[in-house]
Every structure is written in C-alpha cells, then in structure tokens.
Amino acid sequence: MLVFSTFLDQIISNLRAFGLRDLIDIAVVAVAMYQLFLFARQSRAGQLVRGLLLLFVFYALANLLELRTVRWVLTNVLQIGFIAAIVIFQPELRRTLERIGQSTNLTKRLFSTRKQDPTLRGAWQSAVVAICDAAEQLSDTRTGALMVLERGNNLDEIIRTGTPLSADVIPEMLGTIFYEGTPLHDGAVIIRDGRIVSAGCVLPLSNNLEMGKDMGTRHRAGLGMSENSDAIVVVVSEETGIISLAKNGVLIRRLDRQNLFNLLQEEVIPPESAEEQPPTLWNRLFGKGGAGKHAAEKTTR
Numbered sequence: 001m002l003v004f005s006t007f008l009d010q011i012i013s014n015l016r017a018f019g020l021r022d023l024i025d026i027a028v029v030a031v032a033m034y035q036l037f038l039f040a041r042q043s044r045a046g047q048l049v050r051g052l053l054l055l056f057v058f059y060a061l062a063n064l065l066e067l068r069t070v071r072w073v074l075t076n077v078l079q080i081g082f083i084a085a086i087v088i089f090q091p092e093l094r095r096t097l098e099r100i101g102q103s104t105n106l107t108k109r110l111f112s113t114r115k116q117d118p119t120l121r122g123a124w125q126s127a128v129v130a131i132c133d134a135a136e137q138l139s140d141t142r143t144g145a146l147m148v149l150e151r152g153n154n155l156d157e158i159i160r161t162g163t164p165l166s167a168d169v170i171p172e173m174l175g176t177i178f179y180e181g182t183p184l185h186d187g188a189v190i191i192r193d194g195r196i197v198s199a200g201c202v203l204p205l206s207n208n209l210e211m212g213k214d215m216g217t218r219h220r221a222g223l224g225m226s227e228n229s230d231a232i233v234v235v236v237s238e239e240t241g242i243i244s245l246a247k248n249g250v251l252i253r254r255l256d257r258q259n260l261f262n263l264l265q266e267e268v269i270p271p272e273s274a275e276e277q278p279p280t281l282w283n284r285l286f287g288k289g290g291a292g293k294h295a296a297e298k299t300t301r
Contacts, residue, residue, distance in 0.1 A: 052081060121270045123194025127169035128264045131191075134174035135236055135243050136257045144238030145178040146188040146218055148203070149268050153229040159190050162201030169196055178236075188221065188233075204228050208249075214240070215251075222246040232267050234260070 055078055062070040131147060138145045148155065163184060167173055169191055177199050178185045187200035205217070206224035215237075222233040226246035233246040243255045245263055252263070 052078070052085075055081070118272075120193055121272060124269045125194075127191060127194040128261065128268060130169045130171050130174070131234060131264065132257050132261045134171040135234055135260060137171060137175060138178060138236045139241040139243050142238060142241040143175075143178055143180065143236065144185070144218055145174070145234070145236035146203070146222055147174070147234040148188050148190050148201070148222075148225055149232040149234070149264070150190060150192045151230045151232065151268065153231065155190055155192070155229065155231060158188075158201050158203065158225070159192075159198040162187055162190065162198040165196050165199055167196045169194060188225070203233075206249075211251075219244065219246075219251065223249065223251050226250070232264065234264075 055074060059071065059074040059078065061067075062074060127149075131149075135145065135147075148158070173196065174189065176182065177189055177196075184200035188203050189196055190198040190201055203221040204224040204227075205220045206227055208220075208223060208227075211220060211223070216239070218238065219235055222235040222244070223246045225231055225233050227249040230248070235244040235246065235251075236242075237244070242253060243257075243260055244251055244253045245255060245260065246252075247267065255263070
C-alpha cells in the first residue's frame, strides 16, 4: 500500500510540474513510437517488436517490485536482443534509413531551383511513349517484361549485374530483348535518362508476404526494386498479360496503356521549367513564387 501511495504522489508531483517542454518531449517520443509500429507492421519485425514490448513490461514490473535477479536477467536479454535485431533486420533498417534520406534532403528542398534540361525531357517523353506501346504489345502476346526507370537513386549496382547497352527506347528494341528466345529475356531492363543502359539485370526480391499467389518472381522482383530505391518499375505478366507498375513498395495492377502513360508522365518526365516544379521549402517560407500558385502537389497512388 505504501508503494502505491508513493507512486501516486510521484505522478501528482510530475503533473504539477508539467509544461510546454514536457509536451514537446512526449510528442517526439509518440511520433517515434508510431513510426516504429509502422516499421514493424510493414516488415518481418512485427513478432520481434511484440516480444520486446512484453519484455519491457516485465522489466517495469520487476523494477517496481524490486526483483533484482529478474531485473538483471531482463537487462542482459534486452541488450543482446537489441544487437541481434540490428543484425537480423539489417535490410529493413537500411531501406528505412534510405527512405528517410530521400524524403529529408534539405539542401535540395531549400535551394533547388535550376531548370530542367530540355533534351532530357524530350528523351523521357519519347521513352515513356515507347514503353507504353511496348507494354501493350507484350501484354497482347503475353510476353513477360520487367522495365526499371531510374530516377533519383543511382542504380549502378543493379546495372552491373546485367549486360551493358546503349540504345534508344523503342518498342522494337524492348520486344526483341524480352522475346522468349533471347538470352536477356529473363532479366530486367534499366532505363536511365530515357535510354536503355543495361539488360538482363538481377533485381532484389521483395519479402512482402501479402502478395497474391498469382504473382510470381517477376512481380516480386519489381516490387523489391521499388522498395529499395525510388525507381519506377513496369511489369508485364507472362501468365496473364496484366500490366503493373511498382512505386515505393506499392504495386498498381491491371493498367491499360492510357493509365500507364498517365502514371509514367507524372512520375518520370521532368517539368519543362522551374516554374512548373513544386515550390521549394525556401520559396514557401519566404514567398518567392507564391504559395497559392503551388498550393498542392498532385500525386498518383
């Protein structure tokens, strides 16, 4: 009873001293815990996180009841478990840190106002049209295809796994590469700056357990590539001819040519000029370009 009374007095004393700084402190911890739960749900770490939370509950009870031996055992178990989790879930942690880096590039968001290269824009426009035409033709003949469109993240590591090429993106070229009788038809084509730079490439496979049974290795590879980079991946199923697009770990299925074109045009083709780009953080803060003109950035999911 005395222990409970002391505990209650501590809570009341803390509430009396509660201020704005404490509120900010709690909010930061709450956001961090929420992100941890999201990470656990989207990876294989779900069971591990639940087990760690249970150990923390036992540790708190042991500390409250002054069970020294139990507390010593749990302290060592938690230390070893933390190190083991880092080793076991290194791919998931690496992917999470990469996404944080992609979304918080402050230098780019503050000062990036340079105009796009019109040559690069034209190359991507032609490439997108050719990719859509090729995807439609491959879908009609039920020829499997895997096309990776490089964006911000450098894919040299993936490019080295295939056969180097330097070719324009045209439907005939893509049709030849993915024709069943060619040596490169099983791998992926990497497209950089509107040109084919490699074919027959090996992509990392996704560990997503929620994928349907009708999706094979080609879809798993496309999804894995989108999980490990910001690349856009176009997948054509060999069994069903269904066209899919993978982006940021999400697979959009059953696309026709027009829907695929709209998605690629929005995600891949650079803006014609700096005025068409979304406003930088610097401009939003200091009014250059006006927040009203670029109030919202259109996205496709």
